[in-house]
């Protein structure tokens with residue numbers, strides 16, 4: 001896993017924008033209408049989800065090798 | 067890692083009240099990131115808004131902010147700028163706020179070339195009051211006041227701004243977030259009336275009426291129909307059809323701004339007792 005996804009769930013309104021524009025189908029929505037990480041290992045840290053989230057609820061950082 | 071733009075939000079006011087998927091949150095982030103990019107001093111930057119869903123943005127932004135009357139953000143902003151020309155004055159307005167009730171203030175703000183940066187959140191509808199048609203509802207699109215589709219021709223607010231005397235005119239969308247941020251940031255560099263139309267999705271009022279209640283559909287529409295200005299200019303007329311529209315820097319000019327012109331009058335008249 002080369003990326004670290006941070007969620008601020010109280011802000012998430014489950015609009016699905018991050019899910020739709022993720023090129024790797026990493027994200028989904030839970031039954032409660034919140035974003036969930038389905039396939040963390042597939043994330044390429046492209047930042048498309050963070051870029052368009054209208055609620056500033058998802059952030060992705062590239063993991064720096066330790 | 068915590069993002070640096072968070073400092074520009076009143077954290078105790080988040081999450082904001084906008085509907086799930088509303089584009090206003092994206093455009094608001096673009097404004098604060100443009101402010102950060104240009105290194106504007108927060109204590110010298112004022113956010114002024116009118117009335118509407120879009121105009122609620124000022125309440126989330128951690129600056130000196132002014133939430134004014136419907137259609138009147140530009141006159142308030144003009145007063146602020148003339149009283150203290152060293153301030154950066156940013157106006158947030160909606161398509162109804164700016165081109166319907168505030169239409170006259172808008173054209174005269176442009177005509178005077180007041181040094182403001184005006185960002186119009188264009189969701190093509192009166193969002194806050196439940197979906198009445200605005201002057202920027204595309205002809206044929208539905209609204210509560212246009213159940214068979216809007217009959218009226220649509221205002222192109224960018225062309226209007228250019229014709230009225232604005233000296234920086236640009237357009238972008240909530241899909242093209244980085245481009246939108248750049249269009250706003252470059253507007254700060256212009257000493258004069260800068261107008262940026264930010265197309266934003268309103269899934270609730272506009273979307274539901276027009277069979278696009280999924281915000282993703284509205285954003286895909288922006289992605290598929292926006293054409294960068296350089297490509298737009300090369301497009302033959304018969305290809306500029308359907309929903310296609312240009313984004314980017316649409317017009318720029320250099321003219322003396324209103325505060326400078328006024329300063330000159332103050333000097334000629336013997337000073338203002340400074």
Ligand SMILES: Cc1ncc(C[n+]2csc(CCOP(=O)(O)OP(=O)(O)O)c2C)c(N)n1
Pocket residue numbers: 117118119120121136159160161162163164187189191192193194195200
């Ligand atoms: C003087 C006055 N007239 C009418 C209203 C009712 N009103 C509130 S918001 C609004 C329209 C807002 O539309 P727009 O500027 O497009 O903002 P949006 O909600 O779509 O972001 C109207 C007519 C008002 N608040 N004040």
Ligand code: SF4
Pocket residue numbers: 011012013014015016017018019034035052053054055056057058087
């Ligand atoms: S885009 Fe943001 S608000 Fe919408 S579902 Fe994803 S994280 Fe939640």
Ligand code: SF4
Pocket residue numbers: 003021022023024025026027042043044045046047048049050060
């Ligand atoms: S960073 Fe890119 S790949 Fe990773 S979850 Fe976000 S959109 Fe998907």
Ligand code: SF4
Pocket residue numbers: 083084085087088089090119120189193194267268269270271272
């Ligand atoms: S009504 Fe439309 S513009 Fe207003 S908050 Fe909801 S989606 Fe946004």
Ligand SMILES: [Mg+2]
Pocket residue numbers: 118160161162187188189190191192193200
């Ligand atoms: Mg509107």
